[in-house]
Amino acid sequence: MDISHEQIEAEKLEYDISVFDLFSIGVGPSSSHTVGPMRATNRFVTELIEQGVLDRVTNVHIDLYGSLAATGAGHGTMSAALKGLAGFVPETIDIEAADQFITKNEADGTLPLAGYAAQDFVGGPPESKTRLISGPTVNYREADMTLRPLTVLERHTNGIKVAAWAGEELLAERTYFSIGGGFIVEENEEGGNNSGLYDAPYPFGSGAELVSMANEAGLSIAQLKMQNELSARTEEQIREGIIGIRSVMTMCVGSSLSRVGYLPGALKVRCRAGEWHRNLLSEDPNKSLDYWMDWVNLIALAVNEENAFGGRIVTAPTNGAAGIIPAVLHYALNYLPGIRHCGREKREQTIVDFFLAASAVGALYKKRASISGAEVGCQGEVGTASSMAAAGLTQVMGGTNEQIENAAEIAMEHNLGLTCDPVGGLVQIPCIERNAMAAAKAINASKMAMRGDGEHRVSLDQVIETMRQTGADMSERYKETSMGGLAVNVVEC
Numbered sequence: 001m002d003i004s005h006e007q008i009e010a011e012k013l014e015y016d017i018s019v020f021d022l023f024s025i026g027v028g029p030s031s032s033h034t035v036g037p038m039r040a041t042n043r044f045v046t047e048l049i050e051q052g053v054l055d056r057v058t059n060v061h062i063d064l065y066g067s068l069a070a071t072g073a074g075h076g077t078m079s080a081a082l083k084g085l086a087g088f089v090p091e092t093i094d095i096e097a098a099d100q101f102i103t104k105n106e107a108d109g110t111l112p113l114a115g116y117a118a119q120d121f122v123g124g125p126p127e128s129k130t131r132l133i134s135g136p137t138v139n140y141r142e143a144d145m146t147l148r149p150l151t152v153l154e155r156h157t158n159g160i161k162v163a164a165w166a167g168e169e170l171l172a173e174r175t176y177f178s179i180g181g182g183f184i185v186e187e188n189e190e191g192g193n194n195s196g197l198y199d200a201p202y203p204f205g206s207g208a209e210l211v212s213m214a215n216e217a218g219l220s221i222a223q224l225k226m227q228n229e230l231s232a233r234t235e236e237q238i239r240e241g242i243i244g245i246r247s248v249m250t251m252c253v254g255s256s257l258s259r260v261g262y263l264p265g266a267l268k269v270r271c272r273a274g275e276w277h278r279n280l281l282s283e284d285p286n287k288s289l290d291y292w293m294d295w296v297n298l299i300a301l302a303v304n305e306e307n308a309f310g311g312r313i314v315t316a317p318t319n320g321a322a323g324i325i326p327a328v329l330h331y332a333l334n335y336l337p338g339i340r341h342c343g344r345e346k347r348e349q350t351i352v353d354f355f356l357a358a359s360a361v362g363a364l365y366k367k368r369a370s371i372s373g374a375e376v377g378c379q380g381e382v383g384t385a386s387s388m389a390a391a392g393l394t395q396v397m398g399g400t401n402e403q404i405e406n407a408a409e410i411a412m413e414h415n416l417g418l419t420c421d422p423v424g425g426l427v428q429i430p431c432i433e434r435n436a437m438a439a440a441k442a443i444n445a446s447k448m449a450m451r452g453d454g455e456h457r458v459s460l461d462q463v464i465e466t467m468r469q470t471g472a473d474m475s476e477r478y479k480e481t482s483m484g485g486l487a488v489n490v491v492e493c
């Protein structure tokens with residue numbers, strides 16, 4: 001499907017996208033196929049409550065379109081959609097309770113609408129969250145979901161339609177699109193971000209604008225992004241929020257390292273992170289500089305294995321690409337001479353600056369192209385994360401604004417054309433190793449940019465536009481449909 005460049009232009013890019021939208025807490029294995037559908041159906045049930053009709057619902061039906069239907073089984077889309085109807089939201093989901101609910105539904109076909117939201121909150125920013133009262137328990141079986149993999153709706157390939165009835169009376173019907181990174185939009189809804197920073201003082205719409213606005217204001221890119229974030233939150237909230245996101249990333253690695261055996265699904269892929277960690281600890285107990293690459297690889301593998309398990313994940317900016325930024329940040333905190341032995345204050349500042357610079361670049365991809373593998377291939381997911389990580393790393397290495405832009409450009413330039421072809425529809429092969437490879441590219445891009453003076457031939461804007469056009473030209477087989485590439489050449493056991 002073509003991406004409407006006119007549509008992007010029409011939006012005029014007069015807003016910024018918050019760091020908290022680009023890095024949101026969710027669950028694996030996919031931001032577009034798991035987190036997005038859960039948010040969509042949860043928004044639907046919230047609307048039923050707001051309209052005062054939830055108690056009248058007797059049955060619901062879900063239609064999945066395009067890529068959601070094609071690879072939904074491997075991405076947990078079907079159960080995620082049900083969990084959303086039951087009141088679970090990605091940010092606060094009790095993973096164990098949610099899995100128990102699915103087991104019960106498979107056994108007895110019951111679906112308590114909003115039934116698990118009693119101690120929880122439903123979607124949207126904190127200030128607008130509404131406590132829910134449980135709705136009726138309806139019957140919901142496999143037949144209440146229709147898969148339409150060959151039908152691609154006009155706006156985006158990841159379409160989901162939800163309908164609720166009271167007997168024969170249609171109470172509500174909504175179509176949503178999961179447009180990457182856990183972002184959802186409803187049919188005819190403008191924009192495409194959940195909570196844009198519309199009063200941002202620096203509404204940069206391009207890489208060139210980002211650099212020139214920052215230079216004119218005498219700010220680094222991280223400082224400029226902070227000014228934009230301040231239009232929605234206090235500095236304390238922003239700092240605490242970013243440190244909180246980093247903590248979830250760290251917990252995600254910890255959880256992954258304790259796992260043994262095989263990843264879920266028929267591929268029988270072994271989890272490697274835990275074993276690698278034990279071996280690395282014995283080979284390199286002091287975390288010497290000789291082993292930095294092994295540790296970077298380990299962090300990327302750990303995060304993406306946890307994602308494959310359906311564990312708690314920070315989208316960065318998607319789940320499939322969630323390991324790159326934690327891995328590169330790990331490098332920054334543990335191997336950069338100016339930061340490696342620093343105290344807590346300096347390390348926290350490093351984390352904040354890293355996330356802010358990375359999200360400034362991520363916002364450009366989100367606004368000018370796409371971060372959805374189903375729309376532009378893996379270059380939009382892993383390529384974007386690599387570019388964001390390169391920007392973050394260059395920022396904390398003390399790079400100029402031009403060097404940050406250059407690093408982000410280099411990282412994407414060498415991810416152009418990357419297809420999305422997950423074997424068996426599972427976010428495992430090539431996704432897990434690909435994150436480690438892209439983290440290495442980000443570090444190298446940053447090192448190359450730091451050797452230069454910021455002047456370079458290909459601009460970040462040109463490379464983002466090239467990524468968009470390449471994605472538009474790419475065959476649908478390579479856009480998260482598992483109909484091409486490795487997905488058809490690697491035999492599923």
Ligand code: SF4
Nearest residue numbers: 320373378381420431
């Ligand atoms: S190949 Fe890339 S875009 Fe596709 S599922 Fe894997 S990580 Fe995501």
